[in-house]
Amino acid sequence: MKRKLTLDQFLPYRLSVASNAVSGLISNAYRKRFGLKIAEWRLITILAETERATPAKLGDATRMDKIAISRAASALIERGLVAADDNPADGRSHFLSLTSDGKALYAEIAPLALATEAELFAKFSAEECRQLDSLLRRLEAAAEGR
Amino acid sequence: MKRKLTLDQFLPYRLSVASNAVSGLISNAYRKRFGLKIAEWRLITILAETERATPAKLGDATRMDKIAISRAASALIERGLVAADDNPADGRSHFLSLTSDGKALYAEIAPLALATEAELFAKFSAEECRQLDSLLRRLEAAAEGR
DNA sequence: ATTCTCTCGTTACAACTGCAACTAACTCGC
DNA sequence: GCGAGTTAGTTGCAGTTGTAACGAGAGAAT
Numbered sequence: 001m002k003r004k005l006t007l008d009q010f011l012p013y014r015l016s017v018a019s020n021a022v023s024g025l026i027s028n029a030y031r032k033r034f035g036l037k038i039a040e041w042r043l044i045t046i047l048a049e050t051e052r053a054t055p056a057k058l059g060d061a062t063r064m065d066k067i068a069i070s071r072a073a074s075a076l077i078e079r080g081l082v083a084a085d086d087n088p089a090d091g092r093s094h095f096l097s098l099t100s101d102g103k104a105l106y107a108e109i110a111p112l113a114l115a116t117e118a119e120l121f122a123k124f125s126a127e128e129c130r131q132l133d134s135l136l137r138r139l140e141a142a143a144e145g146r
Numbered sequence: 147m148k149r150k151l152t153l154d155q156f157l158p159y160r161l162s163v164a165s166n167a168v169s170g171l172i173s174n175a176y177r178k179r180f181g182l183k184i185a186e187w188r189l190i191t192i193l194a195e196t197e198r199a200t201p202a203k204l205g206d207a208t209r210m211d212k213i214a215i216s217r218a219a220s221a222l223i224e225r226g227l228v229a230a231d232d233n234p235a236d237g238r239s240h241f242l243s244l245t246s247d248g249k250a251l252y253a254e255i256a257p258l259a260l261a262t263e264a265e266l267f268a269k270f271s272a273e274e275c276r277q278l279d280s281l282l283r284r285l286e287a288a289a290e291g292r
Numbered sequence: 293a294t295t296c297t298c299t300c301g302t303t304a305c306a307a308c309t310g311c312a313a314c315t316a317a318c319t320c321g322c
Numbered sequence: 323g324c325g326a327g328t329t330a331g332t333t334g335c336a337g338t339t340g341t342a343a344c345g346a347g348a349g350a351a352t
Contacts, residue, residue, distance in 0.1 A: 001250070003316095004193065004256075004257055005225045005256040005259055005260055005335090006191075006195060007188060007191045007192055007195065007207070009279070009284075010174055010191075010259065010263065011263055011266075011267065011275065011278065011279060012168050012262075012263060012266070013188070014168060014278075014282045014283065014286075015161075015169075015210050015282060016168075016169055016184075016290070017162045017286055018168075018286040019162055019165030019281075020163075020165075020209070021162075021285075021286045021289035021290055022158050022161055022286075022289045023161075023162055024289070025152075025289045026158055036177060038162075042153060042159070045151065045153045045156075046298065048151075049152060049153065050255060054251055054328075054330085054331095055331065056330070056331085061153065061154075062153065062204055063163050063166075065310080065330085065331065065339095066330075066331065066332090067207065067309080067310095067311085067331090067333095068309080069331090070309090070331060070332060070333090071309090071332095074332090075207050079274075088225070089318075090317075090318070090329095091317055091318080091330095091332075092315095092316060092317045092318070092329075093317090093329095093330055094330095095176070095330075096209055099196040105173065108344040109295095110150075110151040111226075113151055113156065114149060114151055114157075117156065117158060117176065118159055119288075119289050120157075120158070120285065121157065121285075121288070122288070123288065124281075124284070124285075125278070125286065128281060130158065130268065132157065132278075132281045132285075133155070133157060133160055134272075135274060135277070135278045135281075136157075136160045136161060136163075136164040137160065137164070137270065138169075138266075138270070139164050139167075139168065139266065139270075139278075140160075140163055140164040141240050142265075142266050142267070142268070142269065143164070143167035143168045143170070143171045143266060145168055183338095186294065200300085200301095201300080201301065202299095202300070202301085204334095211340085212300075212302090213301090213302085213303095213339080213340070213341090214339080215301090216301060216302060216303095217302095217338095219341090220302095236299095236300075236347075236348070237300095237346075237347050237348080238299075238300040238301065238346060238347045238348075239299095239301075239347090240301090241298060261334095
């Protein structure tokens, strides 16, 4: 089937537009309410999940490069939300973890994140959400496999 | 159902990661092969579809803001791929259209775009592609409705 | 006709992002 | 245990992007 190219029906375009719309919405909410960028928000979330981690681990978990991690971590340390401790096993590295302030902020952030997600997907059935998740993961794998 | 927040299962995160992976792949391909950024590529594609349009129209069609349009258009005019003509109906505006060089480039670009898309979605059924398209459009609408 | 307001598009400046170079520290081979 | 090569993380610089102000033109009211 010889398809013609139209931007509107080009799936990578649709993906990008949807992602930008959603990211814009979320990043706006977090910037306004907490003064956090998405990178910082992701770090906080992962640290809440894992208790403590090196920047390299955080990079794996958040799919962000080491520069982004480094800068986000600096900003959070500056604000007293994250603490850095020496890594006894490797002097180049260090462990990052949430301070009590960081944990308190997370306790505010998490419900808001879930509520925003719920609102966005209000008209989606559970099955549709599951499908979308699965399609996105497969697509990601396909894109990275090249 | 009181869900717990985990980044890995947070759909906006999945969307962002998938979109970045796909965008990275595509923008790389176009930058290397044609020296085009995604914004420029989108403009060319829309101009090929619509023949001629004002920057404002292009902004609507590509979901890009006017600054991005302005810069992409300048770059394309610079390269002789796009021409600007006066808009008799409005002296502030102008019409943009592809030059013959621009059309020639589009003729190379379009098949490559379709091929890349086909490769990305090689393991997706037609029905799955349709589903993804539909889910993304609904999500976009939901994100913009707030 | 003149003024007031609004819109189109560009420009100027600031913030952000990413690459490449750097420092410090680890590993391995000898 | 010492030097070559690697790796972790940071920093400096350059290119990119976004925000906010701007000039020019259009439209509407008087």
